[in-house]
Amino acid sequence: xxxxxxxxxxxxxxxxxxxxxxxxxxxxxxxxxxxxxxxxxxxxxxxxxxxxxxxxxxxxxxxxxxxxxxxxxxxxxxxxxxxxxxxxxxxxxxxxxxxxxxxxxxxxxxxxxxxxxxxxxxxxxxxxxxxxxxxxxxxxxxxxxxxxxxxxxxxxxxxxxxxxxxxxxxxxxxxxxxxxxxxxxxxxxxxxxxxxxxxxxxxxxxxxxxxxxxxxxxxxxxxxxxxxxxxxxxxxxxxxxxxxxxxxxxxxxxxxxxxxxxxxxxxxxxxxxxxx
Ligand code: C2E
Ligand code: CA
Ligand code: CA
Ligand code: CA
Numbered sequence: 006x007x008x009x010x011x012x013x014x015x016x017x018x019x020x021x022x023x024x025x026x027x028x029x030x031x032x033x034x035x036x037x038x039x040x041x042x043x044x045x046x047x048x049x050x051x052x053x054x055x056x057x058x059x060x061x062x063x064x065x066x067x068x069x070x071x072x073x074x075x076x077x078x079x080x081x082x083x084x085x086x087x088x089x090x091x092x093x094x095x096x097x098x099x100x101x102x103x104x105x106x107x108x109x110x111x112x113x114x115x116x117x118x119x120x121x122x123x124x125x126x127x128x129x130x131x132x133x134x135x136x137x138x139x140x141x142x143x144x145x146x147x148x149x150x151x152x153x154x155x156x157x158x159x160x161x162x163x164x165x166x167x168x169x170x171x172x173x174x175x176x177x178x179x180x181x182x183x184x185x186x187x188x189x190x191x192x193x194x195x196x197x198x199x200x201x202x203x204x205x206x207x208x209x210x211x212x213x214x215x216x217x218x219x220x221x222x223x224x225x226x227x228x229x230x231x232x233x234x235x236x237x238x239x240x241x242x243x244x245x246x247x248x249x250x251x252x253x254x255x256x257x258x259x260x261x262x263x264x265x266x267x268x269x270x271x272x273x274x275x276x277x278x279x280x281x
Contacts, residue, residue: 032088034070035081039093044068046101047265050274051116051235051256054249059275060256061114061148064102065265066094082120091120096132103136105268106146113275116148116178124151124163130170144174150201151177153185164195171196178235183223192230200227204238207259211243217251224253 038044048062066078085091098117106115123129137144149170156163167177178199182188183206192200202223209216227234239245239259248254263274 031076031081032084035068035084036088036090038068038070039085039090039097042097044094044097046098046105046268048105048115048268048271049258049265050263050271051258052262054254054257056245056257056262057278059113059278061116061146062271062275063116063118063150063258063265064098064105065118066098067265086120086122089122091122092126092129095120095123095129099133099136100140103140103142103147107140107142109272110276110279111143111146112279114146114148114176116150118150118152118180121152121154121156121158124156124166125159127162127166130166133170133175134173145176148176148178148199150180151195152180153182153188153191156191156195160194168196171198181237183219189226192226192232197230197232199233199235201235201237201258202253204259207236207238207244207248208240210247211241217247220253221251224251 045067046064047067048064050059050062052059066082068076068078068081070076082091082094085094095117102115102117106113109115119129133147133149136142137147149167151163151167171177176198177196178201179188179191179195179197180201181203182200184203191197200223202220206216206220206223210220224234233255234253235256235258236248236254237258239248239257239261241261244259245257245261248257266274
């Protein structure tokens with residue numbers, strides 16, 4: 006009898022494990038990974054449209070799970086937001102990015118992603134100021150990317166936080182532009198320097214003529230407002246040609262010129278190009 010009970014328990018535990026497993030396990034591991042600062046950063050270069058010079062890089066979080074392998078930030082960032090621990094991750098990203106950028110040639114900037122939650126709490130101002138200070142990095146070399154969905158919550162708080170950071174010298178980019186709601190209304194409400202045009206505009210650029218009209222419209226509007234334009238997700242020569250021919254980009258970030266890479270590779274590429 007004893008033995009049978011034990012087997013039943015094992016079966017019960019197994020089925021519980023299957024339900025509990027994946028997501029719950031990931032949450033536990035994510036909390037631990039953030040606590041122990043196990044995430045790293047990959048850097049994706051932003052080029053001039055000719056592809057001959059690098060202006061800076063976007064810092065992209067990377068998590069190498071010890072058993073599951075690499076996990077996409079598109080999966081764990083939303084999870085960290087949901088768990089209320091995103092600001093701990095942001096803190097690490099700010100710190101690491103500032104430390105890394107301080108070691109680069111001084112003409113290169115670093116761009117980091119802020120979450121909705123970060124823009125709802127004024128503490129982010131001190132977190133960033135402190136990281137700049139400790140790493141002796143000029144505020145002008147730090148760019149902050151904010152998404153439209155990140156601003157949906159308390160627009161007034163976000164606006165006030167971003168204004169302060171902008172006044173310190175950082176530049177502010179609106180990310181994934183063109184994917185959210187009432188995008189246009191943010192353009193003159195926020196202290197922006199740059200617009201990052203979402204990949205969805207680019208991926209259909211060469212099949213759908215109306216996409217080019219949209220892109221040209223967005224570019225015109227952004228320039229009227231004095232904003233710099235970063236075009237994201239450029240993958241093919243055809244896309245690149247359309248973007249260049251129509252003068253749609255100040256900077257290009259996409260696989261065609263460079264994937265996200267470890268810092269060493271990024272610095273090497275940037276210095277090689279700057280030597281001509
Ligand atoms: P994002 O901010 O829009 O970052 C750009 C994403 O597009 C990156 O994906 C990048 O690898 C990818 N990408 C760049 N060029 C191309 C291209 O030519 N083709 C295609 N198909 N994709 C391209 P990644 O690194 O997987 O990051 C996904 C998202 O996770 C980011 O989207 C961002 O929203 C979020 N994320 C990443 N790191 C952080 C972070 O440190 N903090 C926060 N809050 N979010 C982050
Ligand atoms: Ca981004
Ligand atoms: Ca983006
Ligand atoms: Ca995105």
